Amino acid sequence: xxxxxxxxxxxxxxxxxxxxxxxxxxxxxxxxxxxxxxxxxxxxxxxxxxxxxxxxxxxxxxxxxxxxxxxxxxxxxxxxxxxxxxxxxxxxxxxxxxxxxxxxxxxxxxxxxxxxxxxxxxxxxxxxxxxxxxxxxxxxxxxxxxxxxxxxxxxxxxxxxxxxxxxxxxxxxxxxxxxxxxxxxxxxxxxxxxxxxxxxxxxxxxxxxxxxxxxxxxxxxxxxxxxxxxxxxxxxxxxxxxxxxxxxxxxxxxxxxxxxxxxxxxxxxxxxxxxxxxxxxxxxxxxxxxxxxxxxxxxxxxxxxxxxxxxxxxxxxxxxxxxxxxxxxxxxxxxxxxxxxxxxxxxxxxxxxxxxxxxxxxxxxxxxxxxxxxxxxxxxxxxxxxxxxxxxxxxxxxxxxxxxxxxxxxxxxxxxxxxxxxxxxxxxxxxxxxxxxxxxxxxxxxxxxxxxxxxxxxxxxxxxxxxxxxxx
Numbered sequence: 001x002x003x004x005x006x007x008x009x010x011x012x013x014x015x016x017x018x019x020x021x022x023x024x025x026x027x028x029x030x031x032x033x034x035x036x037x038x039x040x041x042x043x044x045x046x047x048x049x050x051x052x053x054x055x056x057x058x059x060x061x062x063x064x065x066x067x068x069x070x071x072x073x074x075x076x077x078x079x080x081x082x083x084x085x086x087x088x089x090x091x092x093x094x095x096x097x098x099x100x101x102x103x104x105x106x107x108x109x110x111x112x113x114x115x116x117x118x119x120x121x122x123x124x125x126x127x128x129x130x131x132x133x134x135x136x137x138x139x140x141x142x143x144x145x146x147x148x149x150x151x152x153x154x155x156x157x158x159x160x161x162x163x164x165x166x167x168x169x170x171x172x173x174x175x176x177x178x179x180x181x182x183x184x185x186x187x188x189x190x191x192x193x194x195x196x197x198x199x200x201x202x203x204x205x206x207x208x209x210x211x212x213x214x215x216x217x218x219x220x221x222x223x224x225x226x227x228x229x230x231x232x233x234x235x236x237x238x239x240x241x242x243x244x245x246x247x248x249x250x251x252x253x254x255x256x257x258x259x260x261x262x263x264x265x266x267x268x269x270x271x272x273x274x275x276x277x278x279x280x281x282x283x284x285x286x287x288x289x290x291x292x293x294x295x296x297x298x299x300x301x302x303x304x305x306x307x308x309x310x311x312x313x314x315x316x317x318x319x320x321x322x323x324x325x326x327x328x329x330x331x332x333x334x335x336x337x338x339x340x341x342x343x344x345x346x347x348x349x350x351x352x353x354x355x356x357x358x359x360x361x362x363x364x365x366x367x368x369x370x371x372x373x374x375x376x377x378x379x380x381x382x383x384x385x386x387x388x389x390x391x392x393x394x395x396x397x398x399x400x401x402x403x404x405x406x407x408x409x410x411x412x413x414x415x416x417x418x419x420x421x422x423x424x425x426x427x428x429x430x431x432x433x434x435x436x437x438x439x440x441x442x443x444x445x446x447x448x449x450x451x452x453x454x455x456x457x458x459x460x461x462x463x464x465x466x467x468x469x470x471x472x
Contacts, residue, residue: 036249039081046135051220052085054122055205057094058129059110061119065098068107072292076131076214079105094118117200126278128222131214131249136331139216139225142250143334146210149182153205161204166368166375166410174363179205179424183360184316184339188347192257192408195342196259199294202340203257209234210290211250215279219329222279230258230287256291258284262300264348269311271323276318285321288337298343299350309355312339316358367407370397380413384421388433395435400442416441 039045042052052075060066087108089095094115099108104193111119123129158176173200178185179202187195214226231253246252260268272281285293315321315335319458324330341348347362349382356362368376374393396416401408419441420433442448 022444038078038274040078042084044083045077045132045137046082047217048220049085049088051062051217053089053094053351054126055132056082056085056089056403057111057115057119058123058127060095060109061116061123061412062129062322064116065108067105069105070108071109072105074130077313083107083354089115098470109465124278127221128215128224128277128279133215133222134213134247134249136216136218136333139213140334142213143210143336146208147334147336148206148255148290148292149336149339151208152180157205161202165198165201166372166379167198168369168372171363171365174361175202176205178361179338181360182338184312184341184358186341186343186347186359186362187365188343188345188362189365190367190407190409192409192411193346193367195365195412196294196296198365199292199296199340199342200257200259202338205291206255206291206338208255209252210255210258211246212253213250218331219325219327220327221325221327223282225282225287227282227287228270230256230284232256247472256288257294258288258291259294259296260284262302264295264301264308265303266307266311270324273326280325283314285335285337285339286333289334290336291338292340293337294340294342296342298341305350309350313354313358316355316360367409373397373408373413376410377417380417383414384417384431384432386417386421386424386433392433392435392438396438399435402439416445419444 037044045052055075056071059071063070068079068082068086071086072079075082077085083104086095089109090097093112095109096112097107098110100106131453153176155173155176158172162172175185175198187199189195212226212231215222215224218221226322230249234252234254269283271283273279274281295308298308301308316339319335320332321335322330322332341359347356347359350356367373377393377396378388397408400406406412416438417433420437421431423429423437423440424431
């Protein structure tokens with residue numbers, strides 16, 4: 001598989017939910033889910049006034065005096081709701097109006113001494129200072145509404161999503177069928193075969209927009225969910241229609257693709273409480289809800305593979321995961337992801353039959369056929385602005401790969417040609433791939449010394465079976 005990128009499908013924005021009865025009792029009308037409805041009152045937010053008041057006071061604490069516009073932008077709540085919260089603070093003599101202009105938004109508030117003390121205490125307990133959270137019930141409803149299980153893909157969808165990759169047709173078909181089962185997928189094969197890149201590209205099979213809350217609240221605690229390193233918001237032009245009515249406590253995003261690698265530990269799969277900050281971070285698979293969660297290099301984590309796999313048994317069975325707050329409060333959230341496990345190990349080497357039974361598919365990604373390898377090579381040559389004769393490619397396959405028993409792995413053309421291109425620039429040569437340049441790149445890449453014939457010593461050669469050489 002080569003590494004050409006694509007923007008994927010056109011976005012499908014959020015749709016209202018049609019129900020049998022509206023709030024006023026009429027049949028056949030359309031009601032909006034909670035992430036579509038702008039709250040018009042404190043009650044509409046689903047939050048306690050004490051929590052909203054604390055958030056507003058902490059926002060004001062940063063400035064001592066603060067405008068209504070800044071409070072609106074910080075809390076991501078409509079002006080009418082922020083004004084209602086501020087009015088409560090004024091009545092309790094925590095805020096006072098320092099300035100009121102001609103427009104409704106031209107208002108500046110100032111903390112009183114009592115307000116400053118209360119805001120300082122609130123900030124010390126929890127330093128979260130951002131958008132108001134949404135309720136756990138609203139979050140659960142949103143995740144279920146946009147469940148990955150609601151979609152399906154066709155052969156045309158898969159072909160379109162992967163049209164720029166060199167990948168066997170049978171593997172594409174297996175991927176599409178695996179997604180339609182909504183069960184976990186394991187991709188296994190040798191290092192460098194393109195497993196991780198393929199897994200990350202699977203996100204293109206789940207187009208559309210999903211609402212991701214900045215944070216949720218459970219038993220008065222804050223859990224931050226939106227992560228700018230994970231979630232990719234839709235642009236204003238893509239999401240303009242949906243944003244008109246979207247509660248700004250939610251961010252309209254592409255379906256997430258979250259990857260955890262060898263750094264993964266069991267503790268990372270639980271809520272992470274920051275004692276200094278006083279609030280929680282959602283674990284990676286919770287951030288991946290409504291999308292794909294990839295566990296890369298399975299078997300190379302610091303935690304034992306049996307312990308790690310056992311952690312997934314209940315979520316894979318019941319589609320829910322349980323968490324516990326520092327206060328002892330337990331709650332569940334949907335486990336609504338397409339789990340993808342990537343490993344260099346054979347499935348039988350994992351040694352956990354209970355886990356393997358819960359996998360929908362186990363797909364092998366191995367060396368490329370010569371024709372596919374040639375296509376990857378030619379595309380990569382063009383990417384680097386080089387030229388290459390067919391005899392040079394034949395030299396790469398016959399004199400380097402086959403003679404050294406090295407499989408035709410998808411990563412090698414790019415890795416080798418990057419070294420060739422670097423050498424061309426260094427020596428000031430014409431941008432052409434030569435046998436000498438490839439041989440020098442091969443030796444540098446594998447850290448090998450050339451023999452008298454210019455080939456790596458036999459003692460450094462890797463085993464490669466005949467069927468791998470001739471695989472199609």
